Amino acid sequence: MIRAGLVAALLCLSGCGSWEAVRDQQAQRYVGHPVDRMYAEWGAPYNQAPLSGGGYFYQFAVIKAIYRCEADAWTNSSGVVTQIQVGGQNGCLTE
Numbered sequence: 001m002i003r004a005g006l007v008a009a010l011l012c013l014s015g016c017g018s019w020e021a022v023r024d025q026q027a028q029r030y031v032g033h034p035v036d037r038m039y040a041e042w043g044a045p046y047n048q049a050p051l052s053g054g055g056y057f058y059q060f061a062v063i064k065a066i067y068r069c070e071a072d073a074w075t076n077s078s079g080v081v082t083q084i085q086v087g088g089q090n091g092c093l094t095e
Contacts, residue, residue, distance in 0.1 A: 023086050026071065030081045038073055038081065053077060067091030 030038055035058060039045075042060035049057045054077030061070045069092035074083040086092075 018090075019087070022092070023084070026084050026086050030073065030084050033081060035073060035075050035079050035081055038071070042071060055079075055082070065091055 035056070038058070038060060042062050045058040045060045047059040051057055051074070055075040056079075058073045058075070059070065060073065061068055063069070067089040069088035070086065072085045073081050076082050
C-alpha cells in the first residue's frame, strides 16, 4: 500500500517538473514578442477579453496527435505577450 503511494507521488512529481519545463520553453518563445507569433503557431484564440490596462487575455488551444493542448496569454496595450500559462493532457509535453 505504501509502495503504491510512493510510486504515485513520484509519477506526479515527474509530471509536474515536465510541465514546468514546457511552461519555461513557451515563455522563452512568446514572452516579450507580439501575440501574432502565437496566432501563427497556435491558430486563432478561442477566447479573448480586454484587460483594464489596455491589454488582452487570450486562450488558445491546439490538438497535438489526439491531445488537447492549451495556452493562456496576457498582453500589454502594445500587443506584446507579458505572461503565459500552458496546460493540457500529458501528450502535450512532447514537441
